[in-house]
Amino acid sequence: MLKRRVEQSVLGLLASRRSIRKFRKSPxxxxxxHLxxxxxxxxxxxxxxYSVIWLKSEQxxxxxxxxxxxxAIKQASAVLLVCVDFNKLETFAETVTSExxxxxxxxxxxxxxxVLEVGLMVENMVIASEALGYGTLLLDCGIYECERFTELLKLPNGVIPxxxxxxxxxxxxxPPRPRWPLETVLHVDGYRPITSKDAEKYLETAEKLLAREGYxxxxxxxxGSYSEYLAERFNANKELRQSYNALSSFIRKHGVKV
Ligand SMILES: Cc1cc2nc3c(=O)[nH]c(=O)nc-3n(C[C@H](O)[C@H](O)[C@H](O)COP(=O)(O)O)c2cc1C
Structure with a gap:
């Protein structure tokens, strides 16, 4: 009964959502x-x-x-750069109080x-797109390349891609992509840290699932394997440290004090 209700409701839509990395070009x-x-x-x-910038021109x-x-950027029907907008917030705040x-x-x-509210806004756009029959993909390149996008779009202080x-x-x-088991996410009346065994078990399950897809x-x-991939991804090498220092100072310089 519950299973059928889930399948027929928005929960079914959410459960079947996947990140889509191959699009058929269409307007x-x-x-x-706008919807x-x-x-x-x-x-x-x-x-x-927040502000959403629709990158519409071919250029x-x-x-x-x-x-x-x-x-996938070239195949997508819409490319949206989603920004935290402290520029708008500052003008708004100034109208209320100078302090x-x-x-x-x-x-x-x-x-x-x-950042939390941008996330909620983005997820609503993801759900709306799914409901309208479209697929979606989020890219972290917005923040990693925020300096480049700022320059490209001449973004004012406070607008951070x-x-x-x-x-x-x-x-x-x-197919579905791996998620941590519920008991490592939902805590009741307290908090239980995961153990290295939990981490190993998750990695093993994720490895199998992703290998099946050839992800x-x-x-x-x-x-290589998923653990090898993650080891590279998590590695705090010199290049990453330098780029993070640059990113932090860029964001501060552009008026958001993180
Ligand atoms: C903040 C954020 C940034 C992401 N950036 C990228 C990205 O740059 N490239 C990419 O292929 N997927 C990206 N993803 C998508 C995730 O890889 C994907 O959601 C995850 O692997 C789970 O797969 P699923 O969405 O199909 O369930 C991003 C997701 C989030 C939440």
Missing amino acids: ISEEIL IVETGQSAPCYFQA LIESAFETCGTE HFLNLDAYPAEVLLS LTILLIGEKDENP LLKYANFK
Whole structure:
């Protein structure tokens, strides 16, 4: 009974959502795009400190592809750069009081809560896209290349690119990707840290699931195991340290005190 209700409701839609990395090139109407962004806006909000920039021109799409190197950018029907927007927030705050928190040296809660609300907004856009029959992909390149996007779009202080959302016609039907078991996510009346055994068990399950799909080879052209892939991904090498230092100082310089 519950299973059928789930399948027939939005829960079924959420359970069958996958990140789509192969799109069939097709146009998207302004009406649909507006509907998706408005649905994003109907998510729970805090200061609505976000902006979505639709990269619509061929030239900007090409620049986004050159910046991120992700092929799906060229096939997507819409390329949206989603930003945390403390520029808008500052103008808004100024209209209310000149002694607002954005003048402080740090406002950690607002930074974190704004990132949370952007996430909720983005997820609403993902769900709206799914409901309308489109597939989606998020790209971390928005934040890693925030300096490049700022320059490209001449973004003012306080507007920090966070992620890129691709929306498009699905050209693949991938299987489920791994998730940690519920007991490592849901804690009742307290908190239980995971053990290295939990981590090993998760890695083993994830390894099998992703290998069945040929995930790493297909999407990252990586021939090793998932643990080898993650070891590279997590590695705090010199290059990563330098790029993180640059990223932190860029974000601070652009008016968001993280
Ligand atoms: C903040 C964020 C950034 C992501 N960045 C990328 C990315 O740059 N490239 C990519 O292929 N997938 C990216 N993803 C998608 C994840 O890889 C994907 O959601 C995860 O592997 C689970 O797969 P599923 O979405 O199909 O369930 C990102 C997801 C999130 C939440």
